[in-house]
Amino acid sequence: MEEQNHQRQAETNGKAIASMVLGILSLVIPYIGFVLGIIGIVLAKKSFNEIEQNEQGGRGMAIAGLTTSIIGTALYALLIIILIIGISAFVSY
DSSP: OOOOOOOOOOOBOHHHHHHHHHHHHHHHSTTTHHHHHHHHHHHHHHHHHHHHHHTOBOHHHHHHHHHHHHHHHHHHHHHHHHHHHHHHHHHHO
């Protein structure tokens, strides 16, 4: 009989995948991107804990999800602030 070496690949964490997808969507989808970015940040933080505890894969995806979610959230927060300042300046005249 042949010896079979089965190396078990670490299972990829689902929250890391979801975080990455939401982070990318937060950059692409206008206005809703702010909310998607916040959800992506929360999922990325949770996935870091699960990856460490359960020895799962997907740490790179979690990092990418966290990064893109932060960027998307910051961009839309800045857009909302500029919009509020613009509206308040328009109304005051």
